Structures are given as structure tokens and as C-alpha cells.
Amino acid sequence: MSKHTNDTLDAALRHLDPAPAADLTEAERGRADALLARIVATPADVPAAVEPVRPRRTRRRNRLLVAAGLAGATGIAVPALLGGSGAFGSWTAEPEPLSAEATAAAGTTCRAALDVPDLGEHAVLAERRGEWTYVLLAGPRSEANCLMPDGLVAREARNGDDDFFGSYSPDPSAPPTLRPDALEEGQSMEGSTHEGWFIWTSGYVGSDVVGVTVHTSTGLDIQASVAEGRFAAWWPSVVPNSEHPSETWSYTVHLANGSDRATDG
Structure with a gap:
């Protein structure tokens, strides 16, 4: 549907709406922000079940992990600690790859924190940004993502008050068939730990893609981790509200022949 058609329909619907347009007062904006905060908040000690973590491939981004008790969901997401302060002060736009030993430890910690069995997945991506570790475990029977502080990875057991998101x-789903120079976003999520709000995105790239840069609407340029036809990146953000709408982003793929290509994913 064209933008012109969308604008025409929007104008027609607004004409039929008997409610007059009005700017929110400060009090109304405050109540709206408080309501949004209650919607996106999840108690720290209650895991939240959400819609499948491999959503349908659409251009819609920023899926909030807010639903609880969805019957028939094929995936789970666990925001261990929502709310708090801070802004991931140690975070870096360029990731540090993990050693083989650190990658194995991150995978073990991720499974333990999610309380899921080892079904033969291997660590496709494993990175560190500042004092935070991200790992993507993938296999034919299951897939897991975890974002966790380095201190949690170093311990054998997780405490109830640990920061963790997985x-x-x-x-x-089966991996998509892509052109050699293509990128397809598979999953994007928002959530928070004690450090603050964050966004992560991941997906698939073609065989000629050797690097990916994420460009956010807040002005960040983030180098994603890329390996085995997969990519992933995460970055600090703010809780969406009436004055700070959810972020959007685009990508630049870097190809083996030295060229670059812009894409929305």
C-alpha cells in the first residue's frame, strides 16, 4: 500500500473520529508515561513468557517483552531484573570476540540461567562489550540468546539478584535463503537490567557479508558480531515514552570485495 493511500485513509478516519484533537497536558503525559512503565515492567522474580522469539519476518521492530502466560508460545524470554538505573557505562560500540574458553563458559552460563538442557547447540556468536557478555547458541533443535555481566559468567551458579536477560x-525456524550480499533481521527485542534499558537485534547474512554496522535513530553506529551466516548487536537505550519513542535502525553490510550496501533489514 502506498504512502499516499495510507495518508488518505488516515485523513478519512480522523474525519470520522468525533473526538477533538488536543495536546496532552503535563499531568496527562505523566499518567501516560506511568501507564506505559507499568505495562513494560515485569517483576524480577517472575519469568515472563512471550510470543515466539523468532517472530514473523516483517519490517516491524522493537518487540517488547511484556506478555505473561501466553498459551502455546514456542519460545520463552526471561527479563531477570527490570527497572533500575544506570546506562551500561562500560558498553562499547565495537565488540571484543571471546576466547574459546570464555565462549564455552558463556554458553554453559546461558543454559544454566535459562534452565534449559544442552541439545547440542554451539556458540555461533560470542562477544564482550565493556563488562557485558552476549552469546548466541544455535542448533537444529533449539536456539538461545543471553546477555549477562562478566561476573555472572565467571561464577558456577547464578544468584537471584543477578542481572541477566535471555x-x-x-x-x-529454518535459516532463510539469502543472496550473497543480503541481510535479514530475524529478531529484535527490548528489555532492561539494573544497568538500564537496552535493545538487541540479530539475524542472518549472505555468504559475501563479512561485517555489519547498525545505525540507530539516536545516532549510534554499532559494529555487529558476524559469523557463520549470523549477526547480532545490542546497545543501551531508554524506556520508550511519550517524549522518547522507540528507536528505529538500519544497517550497512560490508562485503568481501570491499564494497558496502545499505539496507533496512
């Missing part, structure tokens, strides 16, 4: 799918 998702798990016991029935992952």
Missing part, C-alpha cells in the same frame, strides 16, 4: 526457542 531468550530461548525449542523450535527455531
